[in-house]
Amino acid sequence: MTVTHRKIIHIDMDAFYASVEQLDFPELRNKPVAVGGSEERGVISAASYEARKFGVRSAMSGKLAIKKCPELIFVKPRFDRYKEISGQIRKIFLEYTDLVEPLSLDEAFLDVTHNKKNLKSATLIAEEIRQKIVEVTGLTASAGISINKFLAKIASDYNKPNGQKTINPDEIIPFLDSLEIKRFFGVGKKTCEKMYHLGIFTGADLRMKSVEFLEEHFGNSGLHFYQLARGISNSPVVSNRLPKSIGAERTFRKNFTSIIPLKEKLNDVCEEVSIRLQKRNLSGKTITLKMKYSDFSLQTKSLTLPYYISSYDLLLDTALELLQQTRLRTSVRLIGIQVSNLNINEKKAEYIQLRFRF
Template sequence: MEEIRKIIHIDMDAFFASVEQLDRPELRNKPIAVGGDGDRGVVAAASYEARKFGVRSAMSSKIAKKRCPQLIFVRGRHDRYKEVSKQIMNIFHEFTDLVEPLSIDEAFLDVTHNKKNLPSATLIAKEIKKRIKEVTGLTASAGISVNKFLAKIASDVNKPDGLFAIPPKDVEAFIEDLQIDKFYGVGKVTADKMHKLGIFKGKDLKKKSLLELSRLFGKHGAYYYNISRGIDERSVNPNRIRKSVGTEHTYQSDLIDTKEIKKDIQKTTQSLVRRLEKSDFKGRTITLKLKYSNFEQETRSRTLLQIIQGEEMIQKLAEDLLDQEELKTSIRLIGLTISNRINESEPMQLTIDF
């Protein structure tokens, strides 16, 4: 009989904002946003007090202030977040060495066989949450199930400070009743497409054949086919090294005007900067991805000797890549990726201009 896996997904609650409230008691129980408060500022994280007003990460600071006039903006302190993250990751390793960090504030854990020899994954998740609270003063939410897909969804069910388990006997019913836009890996554009096809819940997706889903969604078709049946064989990989960080945006209507595209590049850049910070990723190569209205795809890249970082630098490089040559026709999707990872513990080669 095949052994049933026990996977936990731990996700810190409003991590950046919670750290700020922890370190600055005067900010507790107040709506705060980590990020810049200027006209071009973007919310990197929002406290739960701010979320009640509709303030969300990735939102422009201007809109955030309109929704919550009393919002307090706090500059991010990434070194502090990394320090707390290290404490949290060390706690995970008290229970298992099969820890796969997804970012600075979340990770998968495989506790099928664990260091405490505890038979219950739910009990382990409770102990981890307790240890995080004791060591850091922060709360975390945990999801427990038989694979990564389900554990990731479960951790979001009872946030903040939540705990939710999907045992094997409940997997089928849970997925069948799950709204399609709650599926991990189904973005807004894909969800909208599925809605037009009459797919609103897991049970609707499950009715589609593998052939039909592959025809509709290409290489992602097989993934949607499997997860609608609760199948996710991905292992928790503690040695996974992220090779790139990227983001992309599909337009509601195709664009050809360069000025309009550059406006969108600004939003895409801001989203990328947030992802780079959350993933603690630094690289030397930037790639601009363009998908044309005829679905033809093109990428333009540039590699530098130094780290590519900061909104201003990434924006300038992205615009240079866009201006590199004329567009063939209107575009339906734009994407930005940073790759060619740099390990800051390794010495970098310096160049001297003659």
């Protein structure tokens, strides 16, 4: 079966975290709501559509968000609640297919080429799923339907909120030709700026470039962009995607200019990372310390060990070693630890932990 025969749906919940808060707390409905962040510090995790009208977006600082929307209401995230509803939504997906690839708590790809209900129309399946989500959770979702994940992802964003779009095979090239290059899934800010500089503003502009030209300017990604302009993407829906890394981070209420309080914060971060690793029966060799400064610049420092670790003690030892080797640029507002180079393909007997903490 070729990729053109696939029927892929991308389901994306509408302003998920903020919508859950508005669902559970009626007094927040029809008001601008931001989950996470604060007027003083922190970063927005999600914004309601009422807040988005003022330009409030996820990943925006709380300080900037309140400038854009003085009436903005900040609420603390409740991840246990979001996970609970996400589980309900996943059960709905599994009524139709076992080929479900979650991207996060609020979005997933579904391959319904061969579905449990033997329905021929992926468009009708998406409509059914969205209706069931409303009935079960009280929340709305948007959907994109096409022959691959790339196109389905773009389509799901086209008629938000509470809408869907299908891109049929004969519509792919006209649709992509008219699409702004910044809306291509996988084209980030820096890549977009580079494409603008090269005179690439739409999918049509990208399709006019030869693969040699794109490889010259974008290296190994050149062929990828060449194929995207033609709607070619062979990535399958993977139901059990393995993580490449496990991590955690903390944003502080006030900035720190000394290593001493940062050492204390690392205790909590390393404990959380250790719990996450052990829950998934994973260990890793590469430990990365991440710090974000008051000017939002990032600094990272990594160490690759000759053995796998997952225990709190060994993570903390390594994290502290990295911190001692780091020269602070200015005051620190966030610290994080990430464990990568995981033992996904290794046998359990090969895990080695040679050091002990006294």
